[in-house]
Amino acid sequence: MGTKQNVSRAVIQRLPRYYRHLSALRAQGETRISSRMLAEMLGLTASQIRQDFNCFGGFGQQGYGYSIDKLCEGLEEIMGLRCAHTAVLVGVGNLGRALLKNFNFESNGFQLLCAFDSDRTVVGSAVGDVTVRDVSELYPYVDQHKPDIAVLTVPHACAPALAQGLVRHGVRGLWNFTGEDPAIEALCVPVENVHFSDSLMTLCYQVNQFEEQIHSQP
Amino acid sequence: MGTKQNVSRAVIQRLPRYYRHLSALRAQGETRISSRMLAEMLGLTASQIRQDFNCFGGFGQQGYGYSIDKLCEGLEEIMGLRCAHTAVLVGVGNLGRALLKNFNFESNGFQLLCAFDSDRTVVGSAVGDVTVRDVSELYPYVDQHKPDIAVLTVPHACAPALAQGLVRHGVRGLWNFTGEDPAIEALCVPVENVHFSDSLMTLCYQVNQFEEQIHSQP
Numbered sequence: 148m149g150t151k152q153n154v155s156r157a158v159i160q161r162l163p164r165y166y167r168h169l170s171a172l173r174a175q176g177e178t179r180i181s182s183r184m185l186a187e188m189l190g191l192t193a194s195q196i197r198q199d200f201n202c203f204g205g206f207g208q209q210g211y212g213y214s215i216d217k218l219c220e221g222l223e224e225i226m227g228l229r230c231a232h233t234a235v236l237v238g239v240g241n242l243g244r245a246l247l248k249n250f251n252f253e254s255n256g257f258q259l260l261c262a263f264d265s266d267r268t269v270v271g272s273a274v275g276d277v278t279v280r281d282v283s284e285l286y287p288y289v290d291q292h293k294p295d296i297a298v299l300t301v302p303h304a305c306a307p308a309l310a311q312g313l314v315r316h317g318v319r320g321l322w323n324f325t326g327e328d329p330a331i332e333a334l335c336v337p338v339e340n341v342h343f344s345d346s347l348m349t350l351c352y353q354v355n356q357f358e359e360q361i362h363s364q365p
Numbered sequence: 366m367g368t369k370q371n372v373s374r375a376v377i378q379r380l381p382r383y384y385r386h387l388s389a390l391r392a393q394g395e396t397r398i399s400s401r402m403l404a405e406m407l408g409l410t411a412s413q414i415r416q417d418f419n420c421f422g423g424f425g426q427q428g429y430g431y432s433i434d435k436l437c438e439g440l441e442e443i444m445g446l447r448c449a450h451t452a453v454l455v456g457v458g459n460l461g462r463a464l465l466k467n468f469n470f471e472s473n474g475f476q477l478l479c480a481f482d483s484d485r486t487v488v489g490s491a492v493g494d495v496t497v498r499d500v501s502e503l504y505p506y507v508d509q510h511k512p513d514i515a516v517l518t519v520p521h522a523c524a525p526a527l528a529q530g531l532v533r534h535g536v537r538g539l540w541n542f543t544g545e546d547p548a549i550e551a552l553c554v555p556v557e558n559v560h561f562s563d564s565l566m567t568l569c570y571q572v573n574q575f576e577e578q579i580h581s582q583p
Contacts, residue, residue, distance in 0.1 A: 156408065157375070159570055163563035167545065190374060226566050227573035241463035246561070248459060255562045256569040260500030297571055320572040322565060327385065330444055338572035339564050343464070344473045346380035346557050347540060348444050351474040352377055354538040355445035 154202045155242055161199055164189060166222040175240050181212040195244040228256035233294040233320075237309060238301035239279050242324055246300065247275035289316040296320035303328070310334060370418045379417055384440040391433050399430040453514040455520035455527060455530060457482040457497050460542055464516065465493035478512055491575035507534040514538035521546070528552060535550075 158159055168188050172180065182193040189196075195217060200206050200213075206214040206221050223229055230297055234257045243262065252259040265282045272279050279287065288326075289297075296311045299321055307330035310321055320337045327340050385475075386406050400411040400418075407414075418431075420422050424439050425431040441447050446538050452475045454461055462481065470477040482488060483500045490497050498506065515531045515541065517524055517539055525548035529541055538555045 158566055160563070163560070163566035166566065167560065167562070198446065227407055228566065228569060230569075230573065232569060232572060241459045241466060245459035245463060250561055252565075254563045257565065289538055296568065310405060319575060320568050322505070322568055327446045336574050337568055338569070339568035341561065341564050342381070343387065343559065344385070347473045347475065347561050348381035348384065348446065348556055349378055349559035350514065351446060351448075351450060351540050351547075352380065352444045354450060354558070355448065358554050 158199050159203055161191075162222055162226055165196075166201075166219065166226070166228075169215055169219050169222070173219055179212045180183075180215055180218075185213075190252065212292060212337055222260055226256065228254075228353060230256060232254035232296065232298045233292070234255050234259050235285070235289065235294045235301060236262040236290075236298040237264075237282065237285065237313075238278075238299065238305075239266070239269050240300060240302075243286060243298075244274055246298065247277060249275075256274075257296065260292055261288060263288075286312060286316050296322060298322045300322070300324045307331060376417050377422055378532070379407075379409075380440055380444055383414075383417075384437065384446075387399075387433055387437050391437055396438075397430045397431055398433055403431070421455065422573055439509045444474065446472075448474060450475050450514065451510070452514045453503070453507065453510075454480040454495075454502065454516040454518060455482075455500065455531075456517065456523075457487050457507050458518060458520075459483070461518035462492055464518065467493075469486060477516075478510055479506060480529060504530060504534050506564075507531065511535055514540060516540045516542070517549075518542045523527070525549060547551060 165185070168185070169180070182196045186196050188194040197205075202352065203221065203225050206218050234252060236247060238257060239247065241263050243264070247259070247262060259275075259277055262274060262277050262279045263285045264279050264281045265338070267281075269279050270281045295318070297318045297320075299310065301309060303325045306325035307328055309332065310323070310331045313321070314334045314336050321331060321334070321339070322337055322361075323331055324341045325331075327342065331338055383403070386403070387398070400414045405416050415423075420537070421439065421443050424436050430475040452470060454465060454477060457480050460489045461482070465477070465480055477493075477495055477499065479494050480492060480497045481500045481503045482497050485499075487497050488499045514535070515536045515538075517528065521529060521544045524541070524543035525546055528541070528546075528549045530553065532554050536554065539549060539552070539557070541549055541556055541558045543549075545560065549556055
């Protein structure tokens with residue numbers, strides 16, 4: 148399967164959604180799906196889906212639908228989910244703890260190696276499958292174990308210096324829950340920001356529209 | 366300002382991003398911005414930004430740039446951030462606690478009224494600005510206080526029945542952190558799913574691309 152360079156961010160962001168829906172279908176025992184059916188599930192057009200897949204060389208013969216297995220495998224390969232990347236998490240507050248306990252890093256392409264915090268009541272304890280170490284051990288650990296990415300679940304104010312330090316020590320990607328920060332965006336490694344507010348504002352818009360529809364009905 | 370019906374989801378999802386960047390500029394004392402500059406900040410094209418704004422009647426005169434204040438106010442109005450919607454949160458585990466303690470509901474258009482959990486060691490305690498009540502009081506509370514939305518931070522297995530109950534009791538939107546569930550999507554109220562995995566898979570893709578670039582350099 149060929150991969151084009153310069154695939155747009157919009158396409159890249161749709162890949163996990165495709166994968167999520169297709170994995171669910173696969174788990175239900177489904178084997179084939181048309182672009183039309185997939186489009187309906189995802190609220191997209193069939194043409195957009197075909198275009199997206201064509202960015203990666205396409206996945207099937209038109210008219211026969213797609214093999215769900217092949218699509219899943221292709222998406223896993225494109226996104227690199229089987230590369231066994233490694234990650235460390237910094238900041239074992241409530242959010243860090245929620246991720247450590249409930250988030251499946253492995254099925255998303257990452258092995259979580261270790262977590263770090265400065266709180267002495269937390270350091271040394273096991274959370275989820277990892278042990279929490281003192282944050283003073285972070286950079287020596289990164290030097291030795293060379294994790295691919297770091298998950299930032301520290302307070303906003305600590306984030307820029309921490310991110311800079313991690314990148315200086317060789318980390319090549321940041322999963323950033325601390326709020327967008329230009330200092331982090333400027334670090335020349337991939338950064339994925341998680342903004343809860345974007346999602347809630349989108350819901351706010353939808354709730355307003357929903358209410359207007361209700362009120363405009365006779 | 367006019368609002369078109371049937372604005373695409375892609376446009377709607379860009380609105381919070383515009384608002385986030387523009388609010389930051391406003392906080393820095395900036396007053397005007399061109400679509401070109403805004404496009405650069407957001408990694409979009411100027412033409413796309415103008416098209417997006419035109420969905421809502423536009424916000425300025427071409428050639429003069431946009432007033433940042435007016436854009437922020439317009440976006441607040443479009444998304445309904447000033448409507449003082451109300452919310453309850455169900456599930457005070459680590460993630461629920463992280464939201465209660467650190468997330469600013471008010472600046473995202475919602476007043477958080479109350480939180481609910483079934484764990485007796487949590488019920489009665491104050492977390493962030495609200496008190497945690499026993500989940501047995503949830504539906505009577507919803508009947509009486511009529512919150513607009515519910516935040517679902519319960520385990521996946523509890524989510525469908527809970528969501529159905531909430532909608533039956535009049536809740537008109539769900540902010541769903543429990544993992545996508547078709548039973549929740551089918552409830553005919555707006556649902557906004559937060560999928561951490563989408564974001565991590567996107568990062569996984571980017572890290573792979575980044576590594577390929579490094580390796581392909583002479």
